[in-house]
Every structure is written in C-alpha cells, then in structure tokens.
Amino acid sequence: MGEKLSKKRAILIEKLDLPKDVVLDVPKIIVVGKEEVTIENHKGILTFNEYEIRINSKLGPISIKGEGFEILYIATSTITISGKFASISYEE
DSSP states (O other): OOOHHHHHHHHHHHHHHHOOOHHTTTTEEEEETTTEEEOOOOOEEEOOOSSEEEEETOOOOOEEEEEEEEEEEEEEEEEEEEEEEEEEEEEO
C-alpha cells in the first residue's frame, strides 16, 4: 500500500511541476568540479575522517571519498564540503 501511495505522490509532483527534492525530502547533491560538494536535505554527519565522509539522508548514507576535507558551511539541512573528491556514492 505504501509503495502505491509513493508512486501516486511522485506522479502528482511531476504533473504539478513541484521540486522533487523539497517535496519528497530526498537529498540534492551539487558538485562543483572535483573540489566542492553541497548536499541539501541531509540528516547529519555519520563519519568524518581524512579519507571519507559519510552523510546520512532519507535514501541512506552518502559516502564521499577523497582527501583534504573541510566543512565550509553546515546548517540544519545543508552542508558544503571542500577537498579533493575521488567518488560520491549511495550506500545500500
């Protein structure tokens, strides 16, 4: 039943041309080159070390690998990170 409701909600959002990331509370990832990443609608930092950052989201953890990480901005639902990024992936 929940899956059916989700599909109907997605169709309605598309027909009304609403921003999916806001309405569904899913993460929006903005990558600028290899040196800056902004994640909107995050649910907190899970891990932060010199080679990996894991950010929690409604879809599960987002893993960012690389080096030289620095948090440039952090707020309730938005985080901007700088560094040299090797990969960004969703964990299952």
